[in-house]
């Protein structure tokens with residue numbers, strides 16, 4: 001029997017990638033994503049032909065669904081964003097999470113499992129009410145939710161990326177985060193390229209000043225970190241806001257992570273990356289903001305694999 005899946009806010013389909021890696025027979029009943037570039041990438045990765053569409057006014061097909069996953073937009077919850085929040089009916093991107101509630105509410109067949117992934121900042125005092133309201137809605141629809149903050153580092157990936165995962169089940173939920181199959185973090189050298197183009201070298205003095213504190217000003221307000229055993233959270237704008245950290249090349253030289261490295265550090269393969277490179281071809285002197293954005297927005301495939309493995313055992 002095939003696992004029937006719906007991906008809302010589907011991006012580049014980290015969940016589908018996890019299903020493929022685990023060799024689970026599956027059927028994607030629908031994929032809903034508004035960004036045309038993401039849809040193009042998804043279609044290329046999984047040989048599909050989806051068109052961009054919005055979750056707004058979306059209705060689930062009249063079919064049984066085993067798992068619905070929705071990694072809804074996080075910008076307005078994120079600590080590095082403007083903190084607009086995700087309250088229902090506020091028209092912020094993060095409030096789209098409540099569109100999922102509407103979609104489930106009016107579905108003829110309610111999905112058995114719902115997986116939601118987002119930034120940890122939803123648990124902060126600013127946003128906790130929104131998260132509780134999400135949980136309450138689900139409870140009223142018959143779901144019981146378990147949630148926990150998971151770090152990619154505990155699932156083999158050398159990236160310090162903490163995300164909240166909320167796993168809801170229609171009925172009594174026996175999902176147990178403590179039983180997730182954790183893995184030792186791999187050596188980051190397997191993820192880094194030996195030789196990279198000069199365009200990845202950090203040249204802006206304003207950026208380097210975050211290391212040596214020479215008083216230059218830049219858009220990047222964070223603290224620039226040097227990657228040692230693991231990188232930090234890969235965000236959507238690696239070149240302008242290199243939260244993931246930079247690689248020390250010695251002799252006072254540093255470089256950004258390449259697009260390929262970011263894909264590897266999110267659990268995608270070089271084969272996946274090469275397929276996307278066919279769409280967004282490498283250009284001299286410029287990096288691909290589209291590829292950085294798509295991968296920075298995605299979910300760590302290895303964490304999803306661990307979640308899926310447990311769901312399938314229940």
Ligand SMILES: C[S@@+](CC[C@H](N)C(=O)[O-])C[C@H]1O[C@@H](n2cnc3c(N)ncnc32)[C@H](O)[C@@H]1O
Pocket residue numbers: 008009010011012013014015032033034035038053054055056070071072073074093096294297298299
């Ligand atoms: C955090 S990302 C999710 C990425 C995805 N989980 C993955 O594996 O790559 C959120 C996605 O929601 C999409 N999005 C934003 N507004 C949307 C809408 N109204 N309808 C559908 N998708 C939307 C964005 O384009 C973005 O790709």
